[in-house]
Amino acid sequence: MSSAPSVKDENIVWHQHAVDKHLRAELKHQKPAVLWFTGLSGAGKSTIAGALETRLAQLGYHTYLLDGDNVRHGLCSDLGFSEQDRRENIRRIGELSKLMADAGLIVLTAFISPHRVERQQVRDMMPDGEFIEVYVNTSLDVCESRDPKGLYKKARAGEIANFTGIDSAYEAPLEPEIDLPAGDASIDELVAQCLTALNERGIIRQ
Template sequence: MDSASSVKDENVVWHQHAVDKSLRAELKQQKPAVLWFTGLSGAGKSTIAGALETRLAQLGYHTYLLDGDNVRHGLCSDLGFSEQDRRENIRRIGELAKLMADAGLIVLTAFISPHRVERQMVRDLLLQSEFVEVYVNTSLEVCEQRDPKGLYKKARAGEIANFTGIDSAYEAPLAPEIDLPAGEESIDTLVDLCIAEMAKRKIIFQ
């Protein structure tokens, strides 16, 4: 580390303000949390997270949905899809989700996030009770049948390299807080499962 970087690090401190996470959450009558939806491309992460956000909004809760494609239009528009760039993509999202949780929000994220170590990195940024890993458990076969963006077809044809599930590994969660059988149940049923677990954890109050 050069001297300039060292001086900058020494002079950057976190300011604790009078209005804190607890007060923001109290005003919103909810508990801050990050629901991290992970699964293969085409598993249904964005669809389920979007349906859950709609349900939560109808119930009067304050949320924000971070979607993989949307984030790459702005915050992560400078990143590619190398292993290093994908890791940095998740790091940035984790830091952003942490700030949103500090604002008292219920944050929903929809990212493939294929590696356990990267999901653990985000978990470590938050309080233990704030990170809820949601595994959108859809088989590769079902995801390929859906193939909403035609990405699996391109990957099989060799037009896309390092595609998760084809020539790049996906590490399924070992003990997710919520395991959604997304290839078997309706969206409404999957949302019900999420709502029930959130109520159990007192993220929301029913």
């Protein structure tokens, strides 16, 4: 027997306002999008996303960058790093990204987001073409040699459990919209690749 509907199910509905996504985007002269940067720890997600946001701002576009560490200081400060908490972390970021895209923004996110099913769930929240998966394609060896936060060293020493790439799996995208060879190219080259892809999709107008 199914349970009775909750108060939320019965009484909370989505309110459509007169100022919509289309108008907000037109005022900004851009097309809303969510660029979802995924890759191993140390792959360069935040660095590349930050450099791309800087370039977009220089070109006059309206953006917002959501960084994995930053959101855990506020929005997701109540979450740990269990599988369940990591799934909830991605769900919250997906919902927030959707709202920011509804505001007409180009949203950049930098999260390991190791599981394909969770990235697909975020994609499914959004209209076709609005979710752009950006795979920061850096090998584990390169990431571990960089180890900017010393996390790989701690994981190898057993001080961190369930660390992606060491004792927890990372599922690389099968068909990302943008595949960045981040171990072999310069930041400028990678940003240029992203800008070309955004232009081809009509997100920006160069």
